[in-house]
Amino acid sequence: MESLAVKPAVAALEMEGVAVGSMRNPEVVVAEGIDWTVAPGDYWVVAGLHGSGKSDFLMMAGSLMAPRRGRYRFFGQEMPIFEAARLKERLRLGLVFDGGQLLNQLTVAENIALPLRYHQNLSAGEAEASVRELLEAMELAPWAETAAGTLGRSWQKRAGLARALALKPEVLLVDNPLGGLDLRQASWWLAFLDQLSKGHRLTQNRPVTLVVTTADVRLWKGHARQFAILRNQRLAVLGNWAQLRAASKELLHELLTDRTQTE
Amino acid sequence: MNIGKLSALNSPQMRAHLRLPLPRKFTNYLGRELFHLLLTVRGLGAFALITLGVIISKFGVARRLIHPRVRQEVARAGLRLLPMFLFVSAALGLLVIGQTVSWLTRVGAIDYLGTIMVIVVVRELGPLATALLVLARIGTANVIELGTARAMGEVEALEALGIDPVHYLVVPRVIGMSLGVFALTVYLIVGALVSGYLWAFIQDVPLRPEEYFRQLAVALSGMDFVLLSLKTLAFGSIMALVTCYHGLAQPLRLEEVSEATVAAVAQSIIACGVVDALFIIIYLAM
Numbered sequence: 339m340e341s342l343a344v345k346p347a348v349a350a351l352e353m354e355g356v357a358v359g360s361m362r363n364p365e366v367v368v369a370e371g372i373d374w375t376v377a378p379g380d381y382w383v384v385a386g387l388h389g390s391g392k393s394d395f396l397m398m399a400g401s402l403m404a405p406r407r408g409r410y411r412f413f414g415q416e417m418p419i420f421e422a423a424r425l426k427e428r429l430r431l432g433l434v435f436d437g438g439q440l441l442n443q444l445t446v447a448e449n450i451a452l453p454l455r456y457h458q459n460l461s462a463g464e465a466e467a468s469v470r471e472l473l474e475a476m477e478l479a480p481w482a483e484t485a486a487g488t489l490g491r492s493w494q495k496r497a498g499l500a501r502a503l504a505l506k507p508e509v510l511l512v513d514n515p516l517g518g519l520d521l522r523q524a525s526w527w528l529a530f531l532d533q534l535s536k537g538h539r540l541t542q543n544r545p546v547t548l549v550v551t552t553a554d555v556r557l558w559k560g561h562a563r564q565f566a567i568l569r570n571q572r573l574a575v576l577g578n579w580a581q582l583r584a585a586s587k588e589l590l591h592e593l594l595t596d597r598t599q600t601e
Numbered sequence: 602m603n604i605g606k607l608s609a610l611n612s613p614q615m616r617a618h619l620r621l622p623l624p625r626k627f628t629n630y631l632g633r634e635l636f637h638l639l640l641t642v643r644g645l646g647a648f649a650l651i652t653l654g655v656i657i658s659k660f661g662v663a664r665r666l667i668h669p670r671v672r673q674e675v676a677r678a679g680l681r682l683l684p685m686f687l688f689v690s691a692a693l694g695l696l697v698i699g700q701t702v703s704w705l706t707r708v709g710a711i712d713y714l715g716t717i718m719v720i721v722v723v724r725e726l727g728p729l730a731t732a733l734l735v736l737a738r739i740g741t742a743n744v745i746e747l748g749t750a751r752a753m754g755e756v757e758a759l760e761a762l763g764i765d766p767v768h769y770l771v772v773p774r775v776i777g778m779s780l781g782v783f784a785l786t787v788y789l790i791v792g793a794l795v796s797g798y799l800w801a802f803i804q805d806v807p808l809r810p811e812e813y814f815r816q817l818a819v820a821l822s823g824m825d826f827v828l829l830s831l832k833t834l835a836f837g838s839i840m841a842l843v844t845c846y847h848g849l850a851q852p853l854r855l856e857e858v859s860e861a862t863v864a865a866v867a868q869s870i871i872a873c874g875v876v877d878a879l880f881i882i883i884y885l886a887m
Contacts, residue, residue: 361757402757422658422765429763439758441750453762455666456769464665501762 348414350509350547351376351399356408358391358398367406368394372573374566378508381535381548385555386568392551393436395568396513399549400433412509429457432507436514438498442487446478449486450500457505472500475540477526492523499530503540509547510534516557528561535563555582641868648846652775655767667773674777678739678837679784685734686785690792693730697721698797702806711808715816718797723825724884725877727790728782732836732873735782736866740844743774744865747848748858756849770849775841782837783830790829824887832880836873843869 357370368391376382386392398405401418410417412431419428440449450472451465458465473479476496481489486497495515502510512531516524530538531550537543552558555565565582567574576582697718705711747770750756759766798813847865848858 397757400761402760425763433761435754435758435761437754439754441755441758442753443746452666453764456663456762456764459663459665461665498758505762 432502438494440486678781694796778841779837
C-alpha cells in the first residue's frame with residue numbers, strides 16, 4: 339500500500355475487519371475482512387469485475403446499510419448514521435449511484451433541488467440559483483425541465499452527480515461512473531472528477547475526497563491516486579498506479595489486459 | 602430512517618416460507634395463515650407508529666418542500682376526484698330513494714324517509730363508498746408508485762441524501778388521503794341527499810322540500826358529525842398507511858409490485874370493514 343508521509347489525525351473513512359452484506363439480501367456477505375483507510379483529499383479507485391460486490395461495498399460506505407461485522411468510522415464517527423441528530427455529520431458524505439437513481443416523477447431541476455430544499459428549507463425559487471449553477475456545470479441546462487425518467491442514462495448519471503454535489507460534501511462516493519459511457523462522456527467524467535479532487539468552484543474550491551468504483555481500471559491511469567481491488571470477497575489495497583502494475587495477481591491481469599491499446 | 606428494516610416479512614427466508622405450497626393438514630394451514638396475519642399486523646402497527654412519530658417530530662422540518670407536497674396529495678385524493686364523486690352521489694341518491702320510496706309508500710311510512718337517508722347514506726354508504734373509490738383510484742396508485750420507486754432504488758437515493766423517505770413519501774400521502782376522504786364523503790353525502798329528494802319529487806312522493814330537510818335535521822345529531830369526521834379520517838389514514846406500507850416497507854422487485862398491490866387493496870378493505878364495525882357498535886350504543 340502507498341505510504342503517505344503525513345497522515346492527518348482523523349481519517350475520512352476508516353474500516354477495520356469490515357464485512358459487507360448485499361443490499362438485496364443483507365444475510366449474504368459479499369466482502370469481508372476489509373481493513374482500509376481513506377485520508378482527506380485521497381482519490382481512490384476500487385476496481386472489480388461485475389458481481390464482485392463493488393456497489394454493495396459503496397452502499398455500505400455510503401451509510402445505506404450497516405457493516406455485517408467490524409468497525410467503520412467516518413471522520414471518527416461510528417457509521418452508519420441514522421439518527422436525525424447526527425444528520426449534519428452524515429451530509430459531509432455524498433453518494434452517486436450507478437444509474438443516477440433519480441426520482442422519476444420529478445424533473446431534472448427538481449431532483450437537483452431536492453436536497454437543498456429539504457435540508458435548507460428553501461422554496462423552489464430560492465434554490466433556483468444553486469440549481470442553475472449545478473445544471474450548467476454538468477451541461478444539463480437544456481434538460482432542466484425534462485422528466486428525469488425520460489433522460490438518457492449518461493445524463494441521468496450527471497444529474498445524480500449534480501444532486502450529490504448540491505450540499506457540497508467533503509467525501510464523494512461514485513459508483514461505476516464510466517460504466518456504459520462513450521469516450522466523450524467518459525473523458526468529461528474523468529476531467530470533472532480530477533477538478534473535484536483538486537478543488538472546484540461548486541465545492542468552494544475545497545478538494546473533495548473521492549472513492550470511485552470501476553470495472554475497467556485502465557481508464558483511471560493518471561487520474562486516481564490510489565487503487566484497490568475487490569475480488570473473492572476481499573479488498574486488496576494496492577496503492578498508486580505503479581504499485582498496481584507491480585502486483586502480479588490474476589485479477590490484475592484481467593483488469594489490465596491491454597486489449598484496446600489504451601494504455 | 603432505514604425503512605428496509607420495517608417489514609416483519611423482510612427476510613428472504615420468511616418470504617420464501619410464506620410462499621410454500623399449501624400444507625396438507627388444515628391445522629398447519631390455519632397456523633401459517635394466522636402467523637402471516639400476526640406478522641402483517643405487527644409490521645403495519647410498527648409502520649403506523651413510525652409514521653405518527655415522524656409527523657410529530659418533523660412537523661416543522663422542510664415545510665417549504667413538504668407542505669406543497671401535502672397540498673398536492675390533498676388535490677390528488679380529493680379535488681381531482683370531485684367530478685366522479687358528484688356523479689356517484691347523484692347515482693347513490695337515486696339508488697337509495699328509488700328502492701326505499703316505493704316500499705315506504707306501501708307501508709305508509711314515508712315520514713321516515715329522512716331518517717333512512719341519514720342512517721344509510723350519512724352513517725354507512727357515504728363513508729364506505731368514498732373509501733372504496735379513493736382506494737381504487739389513489740390507493741392502488743400509491744402502491745405502484747412507491748413499489749416502483751423502491752424497486753428502482755429511489756428510496757435508497759433519498760436515504761443517501763439524508764431525506765427521511767417516510768417524511769417525504771408517506772406523510773403527505775397519509776395527510777392528503779385522510780383529508781381527501783373526509784372532504785369527498787361530505788360532498789358525496791350532500792349530493793346524495795339532494796339527488797335523493799329530486800328522485801322522490803320525480804316519483805310524485807307527497808313530500809315538500811322543507812319537510813324532507815326537516816326530517817334530515819331531526820334524524821341528524823351532533824354526534825353524527827363527530828363520528829363521521831373520525832370515521833372518514835380513520836378510513837383515509839388506514840388506507841394510506843396500508844398502501845404505503847406495501848409499496849415502501851418491503852424490498853420489492855418490479856415483478857412483485859402487482860402482488861403487493863393486490864395484498865394492499867385486500868388488507869385496506871378488511872381494515873376499513875373492521876373500523877366500520879367498531880363505529881356501528883358506537884352508533885348502536887348512542
